[in-house]
Amino acid sequence: MSADLQQGTTNAADFSLTVLRARIALLATAIGGPDYTSQIDPPPYKLGDDCLACLKDLKRWFKLVDDQQKRWDVAMAVAEYRILTDDLLPILIDWENKCSLAAKLAKNNPDHEEFRNKAYYDKIALNCLQLLVLMTWPLIVTEQSSSNQITLYGELKKHQLVYKKTILSMESGKVLRAAIRLALDVIKIDRLSRTPRDNMVLKLVLNFFRNVIAIEPGEFTINTKKSMPKKGITSIDTLPPNVSMDDISLNTVISSFHKNKVFGFLLTLTSSLSKEFDQDFINIPLLEIMFYFTKDVNQELLFPRQFETGTHSKVVNKNESSSANNIVTSAGFELSKLLQKEHQMRKNVIKHTSARHSRFGGLLSIQTPDKTRLTVSGSQALVDEKIALQKLDDSKKWNKRIIKKHQSVAAEGLPNSLLNSQTGKAIFFTESNGKHFKEFINNFIDSGFNILLHSVTNYFTTEQDRMVTLEQVEYLLFFAWFVKYQLLRSKIDNSADIKQVSEALKEVTFILVSSLLRSAYDLKNWTVTHAGMIAFNELLNLVSRTKAAQEEDSTDIEFIVSRLFSDERIQLLSNLPKIGSKYSLQFMKSCIELTHSVLKVLEQYSDDKTLVIEGKSRRQKKFNISEDDITKLIEEENVDRDEALDILTSSLRSIEVNFQKVQANYMTEPVIETYINFLERFRELEDDSIKKVFSFFHRVFVQAKEQALLFRFDLIILLREMLSPDGLDRMSRSRKYVSQFSDYFLARLKKRLKKSPAWFVGLLFPPLHNSEVGFYQRYGEYNVLNNESMYAAPASQFKPIPDEEALPPSILLDMKYGVLVSTLLDDGKTELLDQLLKHITHTLDIFKSWLTVNVNAGKETVNPPNEYFTLTGVLNNDPIFKDKDYRALLLLIGYSIPRKINEPCFLPGTVEVSDLTVSCELVKKYLSTPFETPNGLPSSSYLLRVRSEKDSFSHNEQDGWEGDDDYDYNDPYIVPDDQILSKSDAAYFKDLDNNASDKLKGTKFSKGIARSKKKDKRKRRKGEAKTNLPMFGDQDDERPQTVRERHGVFSKEFISDSEDDEDLMNPIFFENETYMRWLLDKNNGQLTEDRYIQFAKFAAERMNNGGVVTGDYTSLFGGSIPSIESIRATESSSFAPDKSLISLASHVASEMSIFDVNNNNNNQLSDDDVNSESRNSLGSSQPSNSQNMFQSEVYSRKESTKRSLEASAADESDEDEEAIRLFGKKSRVVLSQGDSDD
Template identity: 55%
Template sequence: MVDTNDLSTTVLKARIALLATAIGGPDYSSNLDPPPYKLGDDCLACLKDLKRWFRLVDENQNRWDVAIAAAEYRILQDDLIPILIDWENKCSLAHKLNKDSHNKEYHENIALLCVQLMVIMTCPQTLTDQSTARQVAVYSELKKRQLEYKRNILLTERGKVLKAIVRLASKVIKIDKLDRTPRDNVVLRLIINLFRNVVAIEPGELNITKKKQISTKGINSIDTLPAGVSMDDISLNTVIAAFQRNKVLALVLTLASSMSVEFEQDFINTPLMELMFYLTKDIPPESLVGSGKRQESNNDGDQVSSTGAALLNLLDKENNLKKNVIKNTSTRHSRFGALLSIQTPDAGRLTVSGGGQNLLDDSAALKKLDSRKKWNKRSVQHRDDIVAEGLPNSLLNSGAKSGFSLDSTMIKFVHFIDDFIDSSFNALLYSVTNQYTGDQDQMTTLEQTEYLLFFSWFVKYHREKCVKDLAADIGCVDSALQETSFILVSTILRTGYESKNWAAVHAGMIAFNELLLLVRSIKDPYNSDEVEFIIEKLFSDDRIQLLANLPKTAFRYSLQYMKSCVELIHTVLETLEQYTKDNSLTVTKKTKSTKRNTITEEQVTSLMDSQGIGRDEALDLLNPSFRKIKFDFMKVLKKFCVESIIDTYINYLQRFRELNDTEIKKAIYFLHRVFVQASEQSILFRLDLIMLLKDMLAPDGISKKSRVRKHIEQFSNYFLYKLKKRLKSSPSWHIGLLFPLLYGSEVGYFQKYGEVKPHKGNTYYAAPPSRFKNIEDQEQLPESVLKDMKCGILVSTLIDDGKEELLLNLVSHMQLALDHFKSWLTVNLQHERETENLPDELFRIENFDGPNPLIFDKDYRALLSLIGYSLPLNIEEQCKLPGSVEIDFLQDSLELVKKHLATPFQTPNGLPSSSYLVRPKSTVSALNAEDDGWQGDDDYDYDEPGIVPDGQQLFVTDDDAYFEGLEKGMGDKLSGKDVDKGIAKSKKPKAKTKKTRKQKDNYSLPLHDIGEKPEKIKQRKDILSKDFISDSEEEEGDINPLFFENEMYMRWLLDKYRGQLPEERYALFGKFSAERIANNGSLQNDYSALFGGPVPDLEVLRNSETTSDSPDKTLISLSRRVAAEFGKASEEQEHQSTHETDLSDSEVSMDDIPANTSNTGAGSSPSTKRPEIDPSSLEDDNGGEYANLSRKKRRVVLADDEDDD
């Protein structure tokens, strides 16, 4: 309350009291009851004086003393409202009598001054960082007074004062636009501001500031509703009814629809936008869609007031509490005290008092014990201020979604919203967007949030309406797709994040999400330049990085903030995946200036004449600065696979009781993306996630009737299945679950992938061994039977690939090692040294034609690992059989290999043995990407649109490779080729197998497929985006066929020297290659020392070996390496060819070239440190053929990290 001892306040109140008396009052001399209002003799002057007091004290001195004094003397209720109502009655009567009222201009000036004072007195007051202590002291009282103002404006004579205000506006509208004065435009702005203030007045706070923490006892602990005012008096129902009854809504439509034609839009656009925002912010858009038809059939008996609805909610809450009490206390000890005691191993004793649930459930008693424990971890300070929490409840209505309690009011409001969208939304949004774009630096946080939420509400409403009403036109919200709208929304989001303005970030996430959903809802987006612009800009690296940063800190803030963040990330990933899945999205990449080709003046002139273009355009066409590349969705997804984002989703799901099914699905869907699609399993192996899944699937967790529970069970089963495998293969993960992942170290890499981190150097790492898919009833089979089956699968696969020689070498070495071990053990026993370890037996394969199978044959390495061999990790290490292996185990393994060599292995599924194997890629990103044959319950029966389609499955097996093999074999037979068959080719007749499931590609996630089916998606034309600029990938262009021929020479040399090409011949071959390239295939020097005789003929080489149809780039760097040196030596002897290949245009480092070594023997370990060809980088699907990755491997980049100008 105001301090009455303050002299200045007392004097001020006396002045305001005199003005209130002089303005006027009831005319008690009249015989009417109640007595009419009579204006004072100096009414106009008194109103002007009161306006001056507001400006002098409240505005200039940052005090609200005049507002409090005016409220105490009830100037608005007892003076301003009666004056306007009396003026409205007189004007209405004069209009009916068709004559002018007495002193018309004088009374209009008084009415206008009343409106000005009402705008000042109803302006929503907020506490800011600059608020004075005086304002903080009177804030609560002033908010209550404004609620009284709102009630009187809406209910006095059924809101007749609103009709008087509309009459003032209509007098201005009647004036022609060219004849209106600036004062007339200000009057319209003033009237709209008054309507906005009336709607914006609320019991709760409406401020975005940290000042909330000041004097919270005086602000938050007092009842916000004044005496005599109920929520029904100031509810949205009352506002809409009064506005409809007094033609306020019609006035809004008139002004908004003709804003750019009949009115000066700079005066009224922002107030109109704010008015529409406050009218709609508390109503979920989906609750209005189709409500007109639905509500017409409802009975009037179903209509309840907001008070009645609140009572029903309380009754439901009481009923649930009763059920919970009965459930947790239904024992014989419920009404008596109880004491549970647990004795600890150190003779201590833990006690829990109280019966009830503690006696029903052991976990409840233990949880109560844990709750009393204290630990010294530094507590994280909770962010309770509104700025850190995001949008306040009064702006976002996050506390409880309010709606209409009367059907008639809802129907009227829906008609108004539809008319507004059809006639006014595009014009209003376009005008406001242009204004804010020019004055963006001056936008306050409140203006930013009002704009963004207004934008998102109407876009969402119309998008939902278009889904349910096929006749609705999406073009009614076209202005939301304009470039200026997209840029403004994106800019507010970015600047808010950079300045840590979380309220603006929160609103920006909501608006950006709705914008993307609108883009996705358009059936043919490529017919719109605006949509194409948004799609192009969406894929820029800066914007994707911003979107990836948003969820990293979201777990620190409110639940509503996290909801908006989860919704946005879900929509972003779905949008990116939708266009990537069609293979229709290409982006452009900026090329290096150093790679530009030489352009002659004749070429430029010819192109200018033929195309009719300028010189600059011709130069761009001849030497383009951009090139097309394919968009890489997985690279974007990896940006979201970080620990802080996982923290956000886990914190979000921990509040699953406050989330609906759709929100839970989207969060689980993201975890599924990370775990399965991105193969970042280690980042989810966390104890808190395990406990979260346990709580969600507990009896008191998500209801068993909920349709989302099956999704969680599906994910949980697969998650625990993979975790069990990881714990079995790497027991250290029992400790790793308790701690965060290690980053930037070899230990962290090994913890994440279970393999030693590779380093770039002169040695190349071995191929990862093949892995086994899930075998039927694997968990129930004994270890010996399971080992027999795995050994049979591998031996049979190697025989099918014609590698019996490798198996015979293995049997010979195992037999030799077994004899050595037995003899060594016998000698040690004789000398009583049986505890000494046996020596390791080295295993080498001599005279093998091709890459070293100990390094590069994935199936062979898997068999060695199964037997117990220590596998080499790179070409410099050696394969050995450790002396620590059990002799009995080795003997059994030897017998199994011999058995399957002699007897064909019969697979349980009747398919080739290779169908049980997965050949992992050699790249680091794919080390974790394995198809383990998970056979869980994958079927879903959810039919919610946009979430999870029915009948789709998650974890599937791959049998496509088998059928592709059959087609290949049939093609060989038809062409007359002989097809070799191994012993293991004889199989049982194909038995009737279970229905297999088709494996999805890396971008398909059937568990939570949130989009339309691929076959129903229209083919989209390529989109070019110049926002993705990168220089990490060289231009490839057409490769000179001489490179291909040089490769055949290199293979011939490697075969001749059994994979060990000496250093001097290696350098000589580089000179040989460079000379052929420089002279277009001809030679001028003698290279008999290189080939040990004359140079082999190319036709002989082509007939003697099968090579790829396209050239490989293995020797590009090698040729270039000695090109400069060779050029100096031959510069004086040779005439340079006019058709010269520019080697610098194709410069690629040896570390980046995937080698094509189909028949090379690069498995050897050279003693020198020269670059080595790496066959381990090849993806071998059949264990015997190495594919040419120069045609397959593509590096897709999104940004230009280091552009060379």
């Protein structure tokens, strides 16, 4: 029966698909076709009678089926009936020809009228463009994609390649001119007169250009879990018939765009983005166009080869450049590469092949211990054993390396070729197209780069939480590509100034780039992390270049450097190369280049002995400022007195940067592992990359003197392999660096082996860490620890508890034990508590026995001896010294906790047995009974982990800073108790936010994000707890107020609902509460639901009428309403009124609102529609709680919505005017609310 049901479902689906295809076929026929009655050959295209209606029906089918049902059946049917190639393109080209002819005639004859029915044909052209955008929209398959989309993905990709070829080739791409003409009709309109529909037309045109550039062959791997079948598949199988890579290459796109003046159109938009256009509509499409233009282009190929480093690379690239200019197609370039490879292989064969007279008898057989024989033929194996072993290795079966999941670039919705320009597989242009492309890029940088980057950065700053992965990668790679291009350009072109990309050095840009890098690293989004490393590396190169050029305006540079030297930033940048060995070659390359740039910039700026860094002091220092200092600063800086005081009392201070300590963060074994893994593939590396590796090895070996990190067998073997005849080419410039380092490395190794023979064994194993043996092995001397200077961690402290003074001491003690014990249990420290309880029980027995003996002996005043406490097992004694919560519990019980490492922990004999018994019972109680906190938060929320006065356990820690004072009050990592400052970039974005309510609260929320989402804020506080510990938690009501909070002026617009609670302080409120208590006492503490509702009306009426009651409440009180004096006279209780009425707040509030509405109806009946519409509009804009959905689902839904909106937003004027009227009406409601609030 189930099989029949399944078959029936399949038949129904097939039937619906058949009906859908039939409808699409009818629409394709009704749109129009060739007019065979015409005498013109080929016959012209003739529109159908209902052409416009058919085009609109097609858009509705796309929205109904493909967008809403997550299917691609309509797109597939449209492709099979060739609607784009046979209908849409001919219609647009015919419309373009008519418009062009009319424009020429009007130019010669101003009285000439336009062709007939131009408005009707304009509507048809616009609808055709909307369908073009829908049919060429990039296909994205994610984990949420349906099986129908997975099935049709490959075929639709091929159809889109046909679309791209046809668009670019049909009448030399004249459809591009038609799209520009539609945009020009909008540009002619004054900016203030343009409607949202006009702006959407501009966005539609840009999306069409973006789609044409972005169409590429289908991916072999759709995403990390879904793959296309790979049985015999090649790159040719992803192409449709009669379509080659040359037909759809970027080279062809540039040629077509140049012929049809698309480049000039794009330059017009970017250069006038902030003046003539609404940038919120077109800035992101422009960014995407520039990204897809440049993502596969290697900047170095656009400039002469003098920028190549290394002799070998010069020779090779010179041949490539000379041949590239003569190559017409990419296939020709591939053939050239294959010929060069064949030539190199032939040289190797001749080199290792012996003469024919010595080939006889060349057979070598080796017997292994398991009686297996390995045979090698050839006389060369008899001469050199290395060749014999190499032949054995070559005969082994090679299993292709399986890429791990986290190494795959194919993330959700991202193509495999996303980082092509970084893989060495960048495309090449013909000489003419390369010239056109380079001219376009130069003009864009000179006129529009700063404008576009500023607009996009400001947009993403407010929408950062909504940026999907693809948008983050597009922004970062767009930023990196143009900065690198301008740096290369400025080396040969004196007219190219760094100021043309000055927006890349702005504070907001730097913060956004670094914030994206940090968040991607924290979320383990390695694709964005890779792109972020590339962007940050180019930013550092730009900073270094600007520093060398000694630009006059260095404010932005100083800001970047001050943030770059922060401990948090150094920690992030030094963590990136530690994980690089797990990922791809290009990821490791980006890590190494970023590390090289970071150390270069830091070393460059470390020559400046004092840098103004955002420092923080532990205590508020008293500034000794004289009147003369203020007067002098006012005269020198030409500022007023307040600004002079701000400058003199600034929290910024000069800090001496110790570059050696910062560099030590990179001297770790995982970083060395990344460098060696990268160098193992030296045959694939350029000379510049090899040079950077050995430059870092020189830092490790010579400057940092961490020679033990490089004393490894794998590095010795790798150096030997690189210097062998089959290793680096003898003409390669990088071979010199390898040879020099190898000689020095081996010389130092020989000395170390003579001095410490234990290294013969140590070379076989990883280096030892955190032990005396490891220290001696690395440095050849004993690690003498000064225990006197090693302080234990301070015990945790309790935050102020609400109504603490009113609580009995026993209840307060019980609560403190519950907080500490439950906190330790939450952290999984049950074993610590068990050992502590065991020691308390043992001590109680000893104390009781001691007292019994002494009482009998008449020595009641003699105290028992101290009982020393040590932890046993694998725990050692570290928790007694390091665990702040555990030390707080010991202190609460009465233990004498050690202040230094060499001091013991003991329970003194002066502790009363009764107190110790209570402590034992409370610990037992909360070991078995869960502790429930009054505030509903974890128990740790009641604890304050204070910092130690001395860095006891990091006495040898290298943090990169040396303060001006030897005393630790100026420690840059300590946040003062009365000044909680954020070290993260969010502190800067908080100042950029224009939301007054957020400023008054001192917090920052992205625009359009639900305010109930507080997860990020808690996560940020958790991350800052390592270095910035505030005096109280985020939810402390008693935390010190900032200046902004103390001086904030509140208006009605920013008063929250909670401030309506002031009504509860009305005397009538307490009278109502007295009535409620009287009713509860009269009815034995229970009221029916009807009486609750009646009392809500009664209370609301009294609150609105000043205590006067006009209604009938006989049934509520069982007679007349008693006076308040008589009720109070009969009350026997003297305590303060309780809050029983607050539980009825909803009833009271609803009844009060009814009174307000009735009063307003009498005075302002004309505003009912506006108020109801306002409530609807406000209710429809409530924030969503689904902030943690998968990013891929967000992106697919966003793309689907964007397609449907852009396709429908540019419909005919009658529909748009109605939407605009509705939009304007809602806007007026919002404005009226704002006016009334003011």
